[in-house]
Amino acid sequence: MRRLRRTPALRRLTAEMSVQPADLVLPMFVAEGLSEPRAISSMPGVVQHTLDSLVKAATEAVEAGVGGVMLFGIPTNKDAVGSGADDPDGILNSGLSRLKFELGDATVLMADLCLDEFTDHGHCGVLAVDGSVDNDATLQRYAEMALAQAEAGADLLGTSGMMDGQVGVVRRALDQVHRSEVGVLGYAPKYASAFYGPFREAVSSSLTGDRFSYQQDPARGVTEALAEMALDVAEGADIVMVKPALPYLDILSEIARVSPVPVAAYQVSGEYAMLEAAAERGWIDRVRAIDETLLSIKRAGASMILTYWAVEVANRSA
Numbered sequence: 001m002r003r004l005r006r007t008p009a010l011r012r013l014t015a016e017m018s019v020q021p022a023d024l025v026l027p028m029f030v031a032e033g034l035s036e037p038r039a040i041s042s043m044p045g046v047v048q049h050t051l052d053s054l055v056k057a058a059t060e061a062v063e064a065g066v067g068g069v070m071l072f073g074i075p076t077n078k079d080a081v082g083s084g085a086d087d088p089d090g091i092l093n094s095g096l097s098r099l100k101f102e103l104g105d106a107t108v109l110m111a112d113l114c115l116d117e118f119t120d121h122g123h124c125g126v127l128a129v130d131g132s133v134d135n136d137a138t139l140q141r142y143a144e145m146a147l148a149q150a151e152a153g154a155d156l157l158g159t160s161g162m163m164d165g166q167v168g169v170v171r172r173a174l175d176q177v178h179r180s181e182v183g184v185l186g187y188a189p190k191y192a193s194a195f196y197g198p199f200r201e202a203v204s205s206s207l208t209g210d211r212f213s214y215q216q217d218p219a220r221g222v223t224e225a226l227a228e229m230a231l232d233v234a235e236g237a238d239i240v241m242v243k244p245a246l247p248y249l250d251i252l253s254e255i256a257r258v259s260p261v262p263v264a265a266y267q268v269s270g271e272y273a274m275l276e277a278a279a280e281r282g283w284i285d286r287v288r289a290i291d292e293t294l295l296s297i298k299r300a301g302a303s304m305i306l307t308y309w310a311v312e313v314a315n316r317s318a
């Protein structure tokens with residue numbers, strides 16, 4: 001077995017996996033009311049952007065050959081129904097419009113379609129009187145968000161809220177206004193994960209509880225994951241995404257085996273933070289570890305990967 005491992009040239013010839021810049025999607029944050037970018041302490045190297053710095057960083061990502069960007073918005077004012085989410089002048093929609101104006105079709109512009117950044121309670125939906133997250137009232141808000149994001153120029157809407165029926169509601173809302181060209185990136189399966197921890201700082205989240213009543217339990221298995229995927233596909237998802245990535249490679253590999261649509265994986269904030277932290281202490285070879293995680297995610301079957309390292313990795317492979 002060692003014969004083909006002997007030289008770098010033999011290893012290169014026999015390699016079966018590679019990560020291409022175009023496979024990578026950069027998640028980005030834009031915050032309202034900033035005069036300069038603000039560092040996110042739990043995600044060294046990642047910032048909340050101003051509108052101007054967002055355009056500059058997204059342009060650099062496109063120049064590096066990255067396949068797309070996924071935008072999250074952080075408003076200054078939050079309320080119970082997340083009014084900022086579908087306000088055309090709200091920070092997320094303003095950011096999308098700016099990026100579409102500056103970049104046109106040079107990249108794939110994706111928008112996070114969820115209320116958690118915009119609600120004062122931090123949940124992904126609106127609340128019923130008993131404090132639970134109201135599925136169907138939330139769907140109404142998602143439909144409104146979808147129209148605003150389509151209007152702002154998003155190519156793909158990332159339905160990350162884990163409400164039942166969200167993909168169908170978004171698809172129908174778009175079709176009704178003749179925006180059938182706008183696609184849906186379905187977050188299915190998506191687990192209630194501790195690995196979203198640093199993201200909560202990244203989006204200045206107000207959440208106090210948890211999301212176990214709508215996101216999937218890590219103790220469930222592949223059957224539920226396949227059911228989530230099948231529903232999203234039946235409702236019109238153009239791409240499905242497994243999230244987080246590294247702790248769910250078993251799920252990813254099953255989804256990739258059977259999905260009739262392309263499969264993405266989201267290497268989330270905690271996956272980024274733990275590796276950066278270990279590297280900072282000199283406990284791990286940072287570059288090799290990053291590349292190894294991305295190869296693992298590719299090997300498990302993802303055809304695209306959302307990663308905060310997208311630009312660095314794209315530039316390195318160029």
Ligand code: PBG
Binds near residue numbers: 114197
């Ligand atoms: C919901 C959303 C979250 C992430 C992406 N979309 C947070 C959550 O579900 O709690 C997490 C991404 C990351 O951790 O990098 N809008």
